[in-house]
Amino acid sequence: MVHLQKYFQEKNGVLYIEDVSSLELIKEFGSPLYVTSKKTLELNVDSYVNAFSNANFKVKFLYAVKANNNLTIMKLLKNRGFGADVFSDGELYLALIAGFERKYILFNGNSKSEEEIRMGIEAKVPFSVDSLDELKTISSIASEIGEEVKIAFRINPDIKPETHPKIATGLKTSKFGIPWKEVINAYKEAIKSPNIVVSGIHCHIGSQIIEIVPFVEALNRVFDVALEVEKLGVELQFLDIGGGLGIDYEGKGAPTPDDFANELIPVFEERSAELNSNPELWIEPGRSIVGNTTILLTKVNAVKKAYRNFVAVDAGFNLLLRPAMYGAYHRVVVANKMNEEAKEVYTIVGPICESGDILAEDRLLPKVEKGDIIAIFDTGAYGFSMSSQYNGRRRCAEVLVDGGRTYLIRERESYSDIVGKQIIPPNF
Numbered sequence: 572m573v574h575l576q577k578y579f580q581e582k583n584g585v586l587y588i589e590d591v592s593s594l595e596l597i598k599e600f601g602s603p604l605y606v607t608s609k610k611t612l613e614l615n616v617d618s619y620v621n622a623f624s625n626a627n628f629k630v631k632f633l634y635a636v637k638a639n640n641n642l643t644i645m646k647l648l649k650n651r652g653f654g655a656d657v658f659s660d661g662e663l664y665l666a667l668i669a670g671f672e673r674k675y676i677l678f679n680g681n682s683k684s685e686e687e688i689r690m691g692i693e694a695k696v697p698f699s700v701d702s703l704d705e706l707k708t709i710s711s712i713a714s715e716i717g718e719e720v721k722i723a724f725r726i727n728p729d730i731k732p733e734t735h736p737k738i739a740t741g742l743k744t745s746k747f748g749i750p751w752k753e754v755i756n757a758y759k760e761a762i763k764s765p766n767i768v769v770s771g772i773h774c775h776i777g778s779q780i781i782e783i784v785p786f787v788e789a790l791n792r793v794f795d796v797a798l799e800v801e802k803l804g805v806e807l808q809f810l811d812i813g814g815g816l817g818i819d820y821e822g823k824g825a826p827t828p829d830d831f832a833n834e835l836i837p838v839f840e841e842r843s844a845e846l847n848s849n850p851e852l853w854i855e856p857g858r859s860i861v862g863n864t865t866i867l868l869t870k871v872n873a874v875k876k877a878y879r880n881f882v883a884v885d886a887g888f889n890l891l892l893r894p895a896m897y898g899a900y901h902r903v904v905v906a907n908k909m910n911e912e913a914k915e916v917y918t919i920v921g922p923i924c925e926s927g928d929i930l931a932e933d934r935l936l937p938k939v940e941k942g943d944i945i946a947i948f949d950t951g952a953y954g955f956s957m958s959s960q961y962n963g964r965r966r967c968a969e970v971l972v973d974g975g976r977t978y979l980i981r982e983r984e985s986y987s988d989i990v991g992k993q994i995i996p997p998n999f
């Protein structure tokens with residue numbers, strides 16, 4: 572039996588999200604469907620807030636918008652006092668609509684265009700700067716507009732956590748940040764640059780990391796750099812350790828925000844005593860805030876015995892890219908056969924015209940039939956936000972469940988969304 576997290580339960584053989592039946596949701600909103608549990612989101616927020624509540628320094632959480640950019644979810648997080656980590660003009664646009672406090676919207680990114688930089692400066696948000704070229708552009712646009720811009724450099728800490736290589740970001744070989752041993756020269760340059768206010772240090776080592784040691788290592792690197800930066804006469808306002816705490820995709824356990832806090836707080840307290848300034852700790856969680864809040868429900872179009880047992884559903888890598896892209900594992904259940912004995916091994920595939928369109932491989936499930944509903948767990952992070960219209964497929968709807976109530980928080984796309992912004996030249 573697949574492990575179900577709190578707020579997801581089985582009733583009379585049917586999967587419920589809080590107090591709502593998954594089958595009723597499909598009837599009302601159609602398939603496929605992303606369904607988010609509000610109580611799970613609140614639980615995740617509380618775990619972070621409580622875990623760091625005893626720190627003797629200020630901690631600010633900047634939600635990583637890339638994980639899930641649904642505005643209702645962003646607003647709920649903003650209402651709980653979160654800031655935002657944005658990685659593009661579009662994410663900044665959404666964060667502004669959601670109403671995050673601007674001084675806690677950090678504009679991240681390793682390749683920002685002049686247009687994006689201008690938008691960030693006009694919005695008066697701080698920047699994480701990834702290169703000296705970017706520093707020059709920010710300084711020159713800020714001078715032109717007559718604004719002062721708070722910046723941190725993103726350091727590359729040269730740390731190798733245990734995770735998928737595509738989502739480790741602090742490796743020597745990864746494209747992000749400035750090598751931590753060389754970054755002091757960038758800070759010297761920044762101090763001399765017009766309209767630039769050096770405010771912090773930024774670091775992020777990767778995603779889906781299930782050990783705490785690399786975060787402690789990264790925090791120590793940040794402090795090593797902080798000591799040097801302070802010698803330049805800078806008052807540091809924040810030290811940002813990034814996001815990356817992994818979640819329990821396989822039901823085998825994962826570190827909690829408590830584990831994270833228990834290791835990071837003492838290091839922060841001890842090492843900040845070496846500093847003259849009193850920086851805040853910024854953390855940018857994405858996956859560990861939204862990942863386990865959401866399931867993807869998808870209807871079985873066909874079951875086929877070929878060289879393997881295939882279950883063909885109506886969601887594919889157009890809606891959930893992680894299995895195809897990273898070989899990621901997501902738990903699956905048959906939402907209308909929760910009490911039935913698992914008997915056969917199936918591979919669940921989507922409708923996309925590619926052999927790699929596999930959502931779950933070789934899973935032991937009850938006998939699956941056409942019309943059954945499959946639920947794919949832990950799809951709240953990097954699920955919808957990485958979706959596409961490939962193969963001319965409309966993106967599905969998103970629903971939020973709160974106890975017994977449901978809210979449609981994104982409509983299913985229409986065919987005119989498939990046409991999009993295309994223009995057919997006259998006389999063609």
Ligand code: LLP
Pocket residue numbers: 635638656679738740775777778779813814815816855856857858859893897952953957
């Ligand atoms: N801050 C920065 C600067 C980041 O680059 C990221 C994620 C985060 C925060 C949030 O990390 P989280 O807490 O969510 O692990 N699409 C991949 C994950 C890519 C993560 C990229 N950066 C996946 O589906 O696993």
